[in-house]
Amino acid sequence: MNQREKQRLETRRTLAEHALRLFRDQGYDETTVEDIASAAGVSPRTFFLHFATKAAAAFPDHDERVADFIVRLEEGADHSNPLPHLCEIMLSGLGKGLPMRRTRYQLLAKVQALRDEDSRTDRDYEAAVVAYLTKSWGSSLEARVRANAIANAVLGVARACLIAWGEEDIDPQRACSEILSRMFGGPFDIPLQSLQRAPRRSPARR
Amino acid sequence: MNQREKQRLETRRTLAEHALRLFRDQGYDETTVEDIASAAGVSPRTFFLHFATKAAAAFPDHDERVADFIVRLEEGADHSNPLPHLCEIMLSGLGKGLPMRRTRYQLLAKVQALRDEDSRTDRDYEAAVVAYLTKSWGSSLEARVRANAIANAVLGVARACLIAWGEEDIDPQRACSEILSRMFGGPFDIPLQSLQRAPRRSPARR
DNA sequence: AATGTCGATGCAGTGACTGCAGTTAACACT
DNA sequence: AGTGTTAACTGCAGTCACTGCATCGACATT
Numbered sequence: 001m002n003q004r005e006k007q008r009l010e011t012r013r014t015l016a017e018h019a020l021r022l023f024r025d026q027g028y029d030e031t032t033v034e035d036i037a038s039a040a041g042v043s044p045r046t047f048f049l050h051f052a053t054k055a056a057a058a059f060p061d062h063d064e065r066v067a068d069f070i071v072r073l074e075e076g077a078d079h080s081n082p083l084p085h086l087c088e089i090m091l092s093g094l095g096k097g098l099p100m101r102r103t104r105y106q107l108l109a110k111v112q113a114l115r116d117e118d119s120r121t122d123r124d125y126e127a128a129v130v131a132y133l134t135k136s137w138g139s140s141l142e143a144r145v146r147a148n149a150i151a152n153a154v155l156g157v158a159r160a161c162l163i164a165w166g167e168e169d170i171d172p173q174r175a176c177s178e179i180l181s182r183m184f185g186g187p188f189d190i191p192l193q194s195l196q197r198a199p200r201r202s203p204a205r206r
Numbered sequence: 207m208n209q210r211e212k213q214r215l216e217t218r219r220t221l222a223e224h225a226l227r228l229f230r231d232q233g234y235d236e237t238t239v240e241d242i243a244s245a246a247g248v249s250p251r252t253f254f255l256h257f258a259t260k261a262a263a264a265f266p267d268h269d270e271r272v273a274d275f276i277v278r279l280e281e282g283a284d285h286s287n288p289l290p291h292l293c294e295i296m297l298s299g300l301g302k303g304l305p306m307r308r309t310r311y312q313l314l315a316k317v318q319a320l321r322d323e324d325s326r327t328d329r330d331y332e333a334a335v336v337a338y339l340t341k342s343w344g345s346s347l348e349a350r351v352r353a354n355a356i357a358n359a360v361l362g363v364a365r366a367c368l369i370a371w372g373e374e375d376i377d378p379q380r381a382c383s384e385i386l387s388r389m390f391g392g393p394f395d396i397p398l399q400s401l402q403r404a405p406r407r408s409p410a411r412r
Numbered sequence: 413a414a415t416g417t418c419g420a421t422g423c424a425g426t427g428a429c430t431g432c433a434g435t436t437a438a439c440a441c442t
Numbered sequence: 443a444g445t446g447t448t449a450a451c452t453g454c455a456g457t458c459a460c461t462g463c464a465t466c467g468a469c470a471t472t
Contacts (some may be wrong), residue, residue: 002438002439003437003438003439004437004439030427032417032427032428033427033428033429045430048428049427052429053429054428117433
């Protein structure tokens, strides 16, 4: 890796780090781009060299995550029955979580501008899911509409579970798995099960 | 109704009308708030007296629609098995369409800022659906997470169908109905059916 | 008629974001 | 080593969405 490239990535990382910290500590609206830039020791103009919007700094790893998602989708694909694999990949994606990610989803519940950014990123996942599903179902009008609808539903469930994870002490993977299997598997009249995390190591906050 | 109230509603209506027209004809980004205001014959400052954001002018009837949705949800509610009624009300809502609404969804597919606004309005529907579902399921942690996830899924499907309706010649109600019944009814391996509108009166464009 | 209310307005200001021009330091090539 | 090129960064001026504040004037209330 280049010296230049390394420097660039470092600047980007630093910006994202300070952005998330400031959003969390003093609020999104109360944080200006100038605050973030000066905290990271660069000019405000430089911020926009790395992120298209102020909100985008809260999702710095978006592109990698989507690329990873696409690869994993294609790997074990079963195009005669694509939904189980889709759900599985979706769920395994939820698990990959640094503590930073939780902060993100906590903010997401509060800040509309971040939800906007999230819906922007969701479009990339949506496109990936639609591409995956149309490989199985063809690209007729019906198949495309259906694929789009399913993609929206699955991503909607995942988002809901992640935001809930930001606010409550649940296991997002387990919650999402339960809902998805009910939606695409069985009827909805089976009794509610616990969504609590299985092993509780540290005492719950709040 | 007051003279004042009448005037106020008239100004609001005019603003929304010109806003949508300008967004459609010359593009969202190419339309400034000043353009809209002067087209409606009022001051730019007045625009923000009626709409919180530039994008909100594209959804002027949002509050009424949500209120109507809530009322209809409560009317024939079956709290022992809430999902069929929810789907039914959702679907009947899709039908209520002036031609203006189609323009809106055509724009929605193109303009991110309008999708942002839409996701903002969706939160109100989401809250309504969650309130409805927790009446049946209780407000335990599990029930709330599940209700949120289901709400996101259902709204996601509806949105996908409406956007598809903006771009293609389909019947959004029929498409949405098919997906929802598959999601909450049966398995997904039954053959694709046509989503085309049943009666075609006017010749299709494009 | 006097008084209160509220929609509309003008003005000054903030902050996100852009286009452009310029600097500097790493890089590539010879 | 010397030289031209590239790209990260910077400063500046400008646009536009949006806000707070003070005011004006038509309408409503008594």
